[in-house]
Amino acid sequence: MDQVATTPKDLAGAVLSIDLGAVQKNWRTLNAHAGAAECGAAVKGNAYGLGVEPVGRALWEAGCRSFFVARPKEGEELRGQLPEAVIYVLDGLFPGQAEFYAQNNLLPALISTEEAREWAAFGRVYGRKLPCAIHVDTGINRLGFPIREYTALLAETATMEGLNVSLLMSHLACAEEASHPLTLKQRDTFREVRGLLPGVPASLANSSGIFLGKDYAHDLVRPGIAIYGGNPTPALPNPMQAVALLEGTILQTRTVRAGETVGYGATWQATRETRIAVLGAGYKDGVPRALSSGNTDTPPQVFLEGHRCPIIGRISMDMMAIDVTALPHAVSRGETAEILGPHILIDEAAGWAGTISYELLTRLGSRYARLYSELDSGPAA
Numbered sequence: 001m002d003q004v005a006t007t008p009k010d011l012a013g014a015v016l017s018i019d020l021g022a023v024q025k026n027w028r029t030l031n032a033h034a035g036a037a038e039c040g041a042a043v044k045g046n047a048y049g050l051g052v053e054p055v056g057r058a059l060w061e062a063g064c065r066s067f068f069v070a071r072p073k074e075g076e077e078l079r080g081q082l083p084e085a086v087i088y089v090l091d092g093l094f095p096g097q098a099e100f101y102a103q104n105n106l107l108p109a110l111i112s113t114e115e116a117r118e119w120a121a122f123g124r125v126y127g128r129k130l131p132c133a134i135h136v137d138t139g140i141n142r143l144g145f146p147i148r149e150y151t152a153l154l155a156e157t158a159t160m161e162g163l164n165v166s167l168l169m170s171h172l173a174c175a176e177e178a179s180h181p182l183t184l185k186q187r188d189t190f191r192e193v194r195g196l197l198p199g200v201p202a203s204l205a206n207s208s209g210i211f212l213g214k215d216y217a218h219d220l221v222r223p224g225i226a227i228y229g230g231n232p233t234p235a236l237p238n239p240m241q242a243v244a245l246l247e248g249t250i251l252q253t254r255t256v257r258a259g260e261t262v263g264y265g266a267t268w269q270a271t272r273e274t275r276i277a278v279l280g281a282g283y284k285d286g287v288p289r290a291l292s293s294g295n296t297d298t299p300p301q302v303f304l305e306g307h308r309c310p311i312i313g314r315i316s317m318d319m320m321a322i323d324v325t326a327l328p329h330a331v332s333r334g335e336t337a338e339i340l341g342p343h344i345l346i347d348e349a350a351g352w353a354g355t356i357s358y359e360l361l362t363r364l365g366s367r368y369a370r371l372y373s374e375l376d377s378g379p380a381a
């Protein structure tokens with residue numbers, strides 16, 4: 001037999017292809033929706049699991065200039081790729097780490113008076129007022145200054161004089177629901193909050209927030225999941241393109257007779273002769289075990305040769321079984337099935353697994369071959 005060159009794809013069993021052109025298209029779509037507001041990008045959690053370095057570069061090339069990470073360590077990683085980007089750290093200022101932020105030119109999104117004082121004091125020692133964001137909590141009750149603490153900070157002249165506030169931000173709790181009372185309350189509260197700090201750019205909207213209209217856009221929007229293909233408007237068709245394509249390779253096919261079961265726990269039983277294929281992708285690869293299915297009319301599915309095939313039985317660590325009986329012709333070893341991608345959207349698969357697209361993406365494992373496509377050659381924003 002001829003020797004054929006082996007690629008990582010041939011050895012990994014499951015393949016994750018990341019479409020950087022789709023990342024760029026999605027960002028441009030969001031940028032257009034944001035109107036006059038600047039469009040940034042949330043790239044925390046290793047760009048939602050898809051790789052902060054290639055994704056960060058793709059976004060920069062598309063025209064994105066402001067980035068949001070969660071941790072200072074993530075900021076350092078992104079800084080290595082993007083020397084000129086504005087990088088905010090959403091988890092705030094970690095105790096005693098101001099120097100690390102300064103060295104990497106990271107802007108903490110300050111969440112408390114304690115952090116504000118520490119950043120201002122560091123700036124004095126450093127000899128320069130360093131930029132930062134102030135994150136005000138307008139109702140999610142997660143991170144940020146409570147309103148009263150924020151107004152007290154504004155009155156704390158010594159601290160405020162030590163800060164170079166480049167952004168005032170808050171975060172929506174129910175951005176997918178335009179008419180949720182909390183969404184409306186946060187919209188109004190944020191307007192008042194920003195009124196108290198005139199001249200400072202403001203930011204409220206995440207992906208879904210961008211689609212809530214101009215009252216929410218302010219000066220800078222911070223989309224995350226929509227850049228990665230998640231639907232920011234759950235009640236409507238997804239305007240974004242799929243970014244991640246997760247494929248499992250067929251390891252074996254077999255015929256199961258009526259009455260026989262498939263997989264651990266024998267949770268699925270054939271009601272007729274069934275042709276099955278076993279894919280080399282399992283929960284170690286980030287396929288949620290919750291995609292396991294017993295005998296149900298609405299099983300989770302994968303996409304193979306233009307057809308949707310039900311997932312049957314339990315997802316195991318390294319493999320999963322699918323029903324290929326309905327396919328017009330036989331499938332064979334080495335063929336691949338789409339587990340996530342343009343046909344099996346991340347929101348749909350997350351729904352089957354009882355989770356959300358965010359968790360599905362950020363839990364994708366590290367064992368498969370990761371392939372990054374070329375950048376989109378379209379015009380920069």
Ligand SMILES: *Cc1c(COP(=O)(O)O)cnc(C)c1O
Nearest residue numbers: 042171206207208222223224225
């Ligand atoms: C994660 C995050 C975002 C992005 O949210 P998406 O829903 O993914 O668009 C924006 N702002 C803050 C503060 C976040 O934590």
